[in-house]
Amino acid sequence: MPPVDRYIATAEFYVRYAETDAQGVVHHSSYVVWMEEARSHYARERGSDYADFERTGFGLSVIDLQVRYLAAAHYGELIAARCWVEELRSRTLTFGYEIADNRTGTLFATGQTRHVCITREGKLTTMPTMLKHWLDK
Numbered sequence: 193m194p195p196v197d198r199y200i201a202t203a204e205f206y207v208r209y210a211e212t213d214a215q216g217v218v219h220h221s222s223y224v225v226w227m228e229e230a231r232s233h234y235a236r237e238r239g240s241d242y243a244d245f246e247r248t249g250f251g252l253s254v255i256d257l258q259v260r261y262l263a264a265a266h267y268g269e270l271i272a273a274r275c276w277v278e279e280l281r282s283r284t285l286t287f288g289y290e291i292a293d294n295r296t297g298t299l300f301a302t303g304q305t306r307h308v309c310i311t312r313e314g315k316l317t318t319m320p321t322m323l324k325h326w327l328d329k
Contacts, residue, residue: 194274194290199326203233203273204294207265216267223259223301227289230273231305234287238326249312250320252285256306263300270294277326282318284308285326 194200203226211222235242245252265271272294279286289303309319 194276194288195278198276199238200274200276201230201234201237203230203275205229205271205273207267207269207271209267212267218265218267218300220259220261222265223261223291223303224257226271226273226291227259227275227287227303227305230275230289230291231287233273234275234277234326240322240326245322248320248322250317251310251312252307253310254305255284255308257303258305259301259303261301263298265291265293265300271300278304280319280323280326283316285319285323 207218207222211218211225213219232242235245242252270293272292274290274292276288277285278288284306286304286306289301289305290299291301291303292299309317311317
């Protein structure tokens with residue numbers, strides 16, 4: 193369940209045929225891609241496009257990924273991929289996700305990704321202050 197005390201971004205898109213199997217059921221790996229799209233959408237809505245972030249010399253490497261599958265999505269359904277910051281620490285950032293049917297509210301999956309901040313050279317570093325506003329409501 194998304195928190196009520198922080199900003200939540202919602203990316204909306206239709207399930208594409210390429211994301212499904214022969215029966216029109218979404219492949220489990222597509223949910224991870226949708227979480228990434230939700231995370232990118234979150235960054236854009238917060239004014240920090242991830243490509244711009246990388247141009248500053250920083251990166252966010254995924255160090256942990258958790259997905260809980262609750263129901264199957266199908267070809268043609270309108271997806272709402274919600275994303276929010278669960279925790280922002282000195283070197284790590286954790287996002288929460290909820291993937292649901294935008295029309296019916298059926299919850300397909302929930303998840304979390306944990307990221308570590310690195311330099312362009314791949315060295316662990318502290319989070320830049322430009323991300324602190326991501327925790328604002």
